[in-house]
Amino acid sequence: MNIACAFHHPLPESAVTPEAIFWNRRRFIRALTLATTAATFPACGSKENASQAADVPLPARASDALYPASRNVKFQIDDRTLTPAGIAGRYNNFYEFTTDKAAVARLASGLTIDPWTLEVGGLVQKPFQIGFEDLVTRFPMEERIYRLRCVEAWSMVVPWVGFPFARFVEFCAPLSSAKYVRFISFHRPEEAVGQREQAYPWPYYEGLRMDEAMNELTLMTTGIYGKPLPRQHGAPLRVIVPWKYGYKSPKSIVKIDFIAEQPRTFWNDLGPNEYSFLSNVDPDVPHPRWSQMTERDIGTDMRIPTLKYNGYSEFVASLYA
Ligand SMILES: Nc1nc2c(c(=O)[nH]1)N[C@H]1C(S)=C(S)[C@@H](COP(=O)(O)O)O[C@H]1N2
Numbered sequence: 001m002n003i004a005c006a007f008h009h010p011l012p013e014s015a016v017t018p019e020a021i022f023w024n025r026r027r028f029i030r031a032l033t034l035a036t037t038a039a040t041f042p043a044c045g046s047k048e049n050a051s052q053a054a055d056v057p058l059p060a061r062a063s064d065a066l067y068p069a070s071r072n073v074k075f076q077i078d079d080r081t082l083t084p085a086g087i088a089g090r091y092n093n094f095y096e097f098t099t100d101k102a103a104v105a106r107l108a109s110g111l112t113i114d115p116w117t118l119e120v121g122g123l124v125q126k127p128f129q130i131g132f133e134d135l136v137t138r139f140p141m142e143e144r145i146y147r148l149r150c151v152e153a154w155s156m157v158v159p160w161v162g163f164p165f166a167r168f169v170e171f172c173a174p175l176s177s178a179k180y181v182r183f184i185s186f187h188r189p190e191e192a193v194g195q196r197e198q199a200y201p202w203p204y205y206e207g208l209r210m211d212e213a214m215n216e217l218t219l220m221t222t223g224i225y226g227k228p229l230p231r232q233h234g235a236p237l238r239v240i241v242p243w244k245y246g247y248k249s250p251k252s253i254v255k256i257d258f259i260a261e262q263p264r265t266f267w268n269d270l271g272p273n274e275y276s277f278l279s280n281v282d283p284d285v286p287h288p289r290w291s292q293m294t295e296r297d298i299g300t301d302m303r304i305p306t307l308k309y310n311g312y313s314e315f316v317a318s319l320y321a
């Protein structure tokens, strides 16, 4: 595990790619995005271009009718621009597929997302399994515009669609002995090349304290930009925890357990000194290898100050007082 740790950790973008090359590549990707949104069909029919041009269609599901959901105006971001869908959807961290952000959308296109079963276990009145379609029709859906801040010092502002995780917790009827929630993502090496080829401790696992899980910001997320989640964003079901670094927002969840002890988490196991269990966004606590004082907005390419709790102090500061 510690050997893997030495070689595989999220690096700041500037460490992964020299800045000059990076900026050029971004312009190239942006040009590509503009070119392909203008035309319904890619001009060139090669497989490579077709897969870059648009997301592989999602399976038609009854839950498609839930979109778009009405916006909850309590969660708006006034001081930043919404990140274009074509940028957010081509700059993903999803190591089950690849560490190459620009290639995630293409490599994730083979993930089977329908049917999808969520298993709920641990300290609940009665463990159960529920199909995704059954689950989503039980909760009122809403849209929320949130900031998302990756530990690598980039960020975006996107409209998620989902329902408060607190409603889901109530639905699960946890016992009073449940103090933490643990999330487990899918494990399907046959569909996820990164799970075949990269020596990480699959499946991805994350966790929250119960009070964090119940906070009104924590969103069970099934959509983005007024549509069902595309695979690269964690279809069909993920959690968004906007005051924490992005890796605390696990994708494509298949199991949720209520437990008494603090769960281990994927990135904390890989780099305990670099990725804490709490991982609240904090400009004053540098990552051991880079500053967290600023971040690059991937939509505008602007470097902006990082905000304590990612700008959500009014909602969460009391949890850590
Ligand atoms: N299962 C799983 N969830 C994950 C990750 C991952 O590699 N696997 N990456 C995390 C990281 S580091 C970030 S920044 C966000 C990125 O979400 P996005 O691609 O939808 O922007 O997903 C998080 N959730």
Ligand SMILES: [Mo]
Pocket: 010, 093, 149, 150, 151, 152, 245, 246, 247
């Ligand atoms: Mo991240």
